[in-house]
Amino acid sequence: MLVGAGCVVDHLQTDVAPPREEVLARIEGAAGVVTMMSDRVDDPFLSAAGDTLRVVANFAVGYDNIDLAACSRRSVRATNTPGVLTEATADIAWALIMATARRVIEGDRKVREGRWQGWYPTELLGVELHGATLGIVGAGRIGTATARRALGFGMHILYTHPRANPELEQEQRAQRVPLDELIEAADIVSLHVPYRPENRHLIDAARLARMKPGALLINTARGPIIDERALLAALQSDRLRAGLDVYEHEPQLTPGLTELPNVVLLPHLGSGTVATRQRMSEMVANNILAVLRDEPPPHPIS
Numbered sequence: 001m002l003v004g005a006g007c008v009v010d011h012l013q014t015d016v017a018p019p020r021e022e023v024l025a026r027i028e029g030a031a032g033v034v035t036m037m038s039d040r041v042d043d044p045f046l047s048a049a050g051d052t053l054r055v056v057a058n059f060a061v062g063y064d065n066i067d068l069a070a071c072s073r074r075s076v077r078a079t080n081t082p083g084v085l086t087e088a089t090a091d092i093a094w095a096l097i098m099a100t101a102r103r104v105i106e107g108d109r110k111v112r113e114g115r116w117q118g119w120y121p122t123e124l125l126g127v128e129l130h131g132a133t134l135g136i137v138g139a140g141r142i143g144t145a146t147a148r149r150a151l152g153f154g155m156h157i158l159y160t161h162p163r164a165n166p167e168l169e170q171e172q173r174a175q176r177v178p179l180d181e182l183i184e185a186a187d188i189v190s191l192h193v194p195y196r197p198e199n200r201h202l203i204d205a206a207r208l209a210r211m212k213p214g215a216l217l218i219n220t221a222r223g224p225i226i227d228e229r230a231l232l233a234a235l236q237s238d239r240l241r242a243g244l245d246v247y248e249h250e251p252q253l254t255p256g257l258t259e260l261p262n263v264v265l266l267p268h269l270g271s272g273t274v275a276t277r278q279r280m281s282e283m284v285a286n287n288i289l290a291v292l293r294d295e296p297p298p299h300p301i302s
């Protein structure tokens, strides 16, 4: 491990997040802690580490799990891993778009379970992507990379973002529109905003009701951006289809979701390629080592 070159490392050898009490006990006296998005970095966490703590390096680009004000109050630096997971996450958004639009998982199950009895004209009909309208909610790095991939599909792009995105507008004739206009016009709505309290349930029952019948909702950002119970109801009424990589109460899913055929469910795989996770590990190590050497970390968030 790169960080081992300059420090004594206490490495939790587990793939399943240990109980919080165990994490809090283990971090006492640490100078730096590598956190996952499932670790809540708040006052109790920072107190458990104690005065020795100088840096919290999040193994993720999203940092909604970190209370930045609490870190600043204790002069603890926080860092993340921006940029390196953009393309991998855009790929997973497209894996979900394709699987959801063309009913790939339903088809696979049908064949595997021996239920396929031969070709017929109305079998598992899906959504035509060519010429469809893709709505990108949040045209930052990942939203832009997701939109860029739509070029080969001849899609029309709508997007929301606090500022105009000249790359999308020039290269793809994308149009920036208000969220409700996008929701009503898009055949596919793909979410790419960071999670902040004001984005909780950005896609609520009212917005789900405004989506076109048969439209697809794709979420590779953060679960709480969608009101998952409202989505369940919309999916149960068969008005929409959805592709989800993230969940409101991860890793718990709203009961009923796994029983529906019109939703594709992934276990938060956005950044999950060997190359991307390797780059994220290197960034985390470089962020920690920089702070411990009294240098500015390459990717600070506080």
Ligand code: DGY
Pocket: 037, 059, 060, 061, 062, 063, 085, 221, 270, 271
């Ligand atoms: C992130 O980095 O925020 C992703 O959700 C996990 O890689």
